[in-house]
Amino acid sequence: MERAQSKRDSGYQLKADLEGNYLIEKDHQATKTVGIFYAPSGGSVHKVARLIKQKLSDLHPDLFVISDIKPLQLLDYRCLILVCSTLGRNTWEMEQRDPWSSFLPRMLRIRLNGRKVAMVGLGDHVGYPNHFVDGMGILGRTVEEIGGQLIGMTETRDYVFNDSRALREGKFIGLPLDEDYEAHKTEARIDEWLKAIRCAMAEF
Numbered sequence: 001m002e003r004a005q006s007k008r009d010s011g012y013q014l015k016a017d018l019e020g021n022y023l024i025e026k027d028h029q030a031t032k033t034v035g036i037f038y039a040p041s042g043g044s045v046h047k048v049a050r051l052i053k054q055k056l057s058d059l060h061p062d063l064f065v066i067s068d069i070k071p072l073q074l075l076d077y078r079c080l081i082l083v084c085s086t087l088g089r090n091t092w093e094m095e096q097r098d099p100w101s102s103f104l105p106r107m108l109r110i111r112l113n114g115r116k117v118a119m120v121g122l123g124d125h126v127g128y129p130n131h132f133v134d135g136m137g138i139l140g141r142t143v144e145e146i147g148g149q150l151i152g153m154t155e156t157r158d159y160v161f162n163d164s165r166a167l168r169e170g171k172f173i174g175l176p177l178d179e180d181y182e183a184h185k186t187e188a189r190i191d192e193w194l195k196a197i198r199c200a201m202a203e204f
């Protein structure tokens with residue numbers, strides 16, 4: 001009884017599906033503009049997430065490491081920027097080294113309808129040319145599965161790689177960055193991408 005009360009007080013409308021998982025009512029309103037969500041903390045992903053926050057400072061984005069939040073918090077935002085890396089071919093599905101791998105199944109309990117989602121994936125095009133930024137592709141599939149609208153596709157012409165799970169119709173589904181071998185390109189790539197993202201975010 002107390003738990004149900006506190007869920008009502010938090011402003012979220014919850015219902016349970018047939019398996020007893022809580023689902024968010026489709027009409028939960030996003031009250032904030034931009035949320036940046038990243039993991040893992042303390043490395044290149046963290047650095048890039050902070051840089052993006054700084055570059056969007058006029059929009060006053062909030063920044064969260066996903067290990068500190070529940071998936072419900074994604075629903076507060078109309079535009080989400082998700083920043084991830086790829087830490088091994090099977091990491092996302094089979095291992096638990098990356099916080100996103102445990103966050104993804106929990107994301108399946110929410111619906112991102114009406115939200116625009118832009119993704120940034122860090123990788124290493126020299127060491128992992130056959131799996132370049134695969135993690136961004138896996139995350140993107142989940143986002144679409146739960147109704148999020150992906151924005152911020154990137155042309156492949158500036159990248160050298162063999163294959164990636166983050167490709168869709170010849171483009172990357174988000175922004176790939178390589179802090180290991182092309183750190184000098186990161187800032188310009190982010191600036192160019194943010195121009196497109198700002199336009200897409202304004203279309204509400």
Ligand SMILES: Cc1cc2nc3c(=O)[nH]c(=O)nc-3n(C[C@H](O)[C@H](O)[C@H](O)COP(=O)(O)O)c2cc1C
Binds near residue numbers: 039043044045088089
């Ligand atoms: C064990 C390991 C596996 C990796 N596997 C891939 C991979 O499959 N594809 C890729 O593009 N990058 C891969 N990378 C590179 C990382 O994604 C890249 O270094 C990234 O910037 C790490 O971000 P972080 O410092 O925030 O963890 C791997 C790195 C490590 C250490």
